[in-house]
Amino acid sequence: MAEQPTVLVVEDEPAQREVLAYNLEAEGFRVAKAGNGEEALMLVNEAAPDIIVLDWMLPNVSGIEVCRQLKTRSETRGVPIIMLSARSEEVDKVRGLETGADDYVVKPYSVVELMARVRAQLRRTRPSTVGERLEYEDIVLDSDTHRVTRSDHQLKLGPTEFRLLSTFMEKPGRVWSREQLLDRVWGRDIYVDTRTVDVHIGRLRKALCQHGGDDPLRTVRGAGYALG
Ligand code: CA
Numbered sequence: 001m002a003e004q005p006t007v008l009v010v011e012d013e014p015a016q017r018e019v020l021a022y023n024l025e026a027e028g029f030r031v032a033k034a035g036n037g038e039e040a041l042m043l044v045n046e047a048a049p050d051i052i053v054l055d056w057m058l059p060n061v062s063g064i065e066v067c068r069q070l071k072t073r074s075e076t077r078g079v080p081i082i083m084l085s086a087r088s089e090e091v092d093k094v095r096g097l098e099t100g101a102d103d104y105v106v107k108p109y110s111v112v113e114l115m116a117r118v119r120a121q122l123r124r125t126r127p128s129t130v131g132e133r134l135e136y137e138d139i140v141l142d143s144d145t146h147r148v149t150r151s152d153h154q155l156k157l158g159p160t161e162f163r164l165l166s167t168f169m170e171k172p173g174r175v176w177s178r179e180q181l182l183d184r185v186w187g188r189d190i191y192v193d194t195r196t197v198d199v200h201i202g203r204l205r206k207a208l209c210q211h212g213g214d215d216p217l218r219t220v221r222g223a224g225y226a227l228g
Helices: 014-026 037-047 063-072 088-097 111-125 159-170 178-186 194-208
Strands: 006-010 030-034 051-055 081-085 103-106 133-136 139-142 147-150 153-155 217-220 224-227
Touching (some): 006 014, 014 111, 030 037, 037 051, 051 063, 081 111, 133 159, 159 224, 178 224
Parallel strands (some): 006 030, 006 051, 051 081
16 A cells, blocks of 8 residues: 555535545545635645545635645645646636646536546655656655565564655755655654654665665755755
8 A cells, every 4th residue: 555645635515525525535635625725725734635636616715726825835835736627618727727737627517537646646745645656766665565675685564664765755965954854754743853754764774784885865964854
C-alpha cells in the first residue's frame, strides 16, 4: 500500500461534498472538507493536502479567488488544484483568467474521470502516494510493495525511513528543512522533536549503505537535508 494522499474537497453543497468525499475515501484517499472559500483558506495549512478539488461556485469568496490566493502563497503554490464547474463556458473562462488551476472538470462529472484526473496530478507531484516506482541513481523504491533496492540488493528499511526516502526521491536535490520533513513524514498533528528527524536520517543513511555504496544524503548546514 502506498502512502495515503490527502485531498481537500471544497464544495458548499453538502450532498455533493459528501458524495465526493465518500468516493475519494473509497479509493484510499484521506479527505479534508471545507464548505466555503474562507474555510478552505484556513484549513489548508492544518490539513496540508496533497491535492485540492475546488468548486467554482462558492458563496462569498469564489473558487477562482481561492485558487488565485493559494497559488500566490509559497507553501501552497505546488499543491495541484482541480477546479469543478457547472458549465463548460465557465471552464473556458477559468482558463482565460489564468488562475493557476492545474486541471478543470465540468459538472456533472463521472467519478471515474475525476479519480483519473486526481491520480494524474498526484503522479506528477506526489508519485509515491499513487504507487509509482521512483528511481535515483542505483536506488529503486517501489511505493506499492514498499520494496527498496540499491544496485539490485534489497534494503531493509523501517516504515519511517521508507517515508523519508520516498520524500527525498520525489524531489532529488531539493533541500528539506527538519520542520518540512516532520510535516511530510510524521504529519502535523503529532508532536515530534526535530532531533527525531536527525535520528531517523542516521538510520536511513545506514540502511542505504548496508550493501556498500556512498552515502547519497547530503547535510546542508543550517538548512536541512537533501538527496544528491
Ligand atoms: Ca457550489
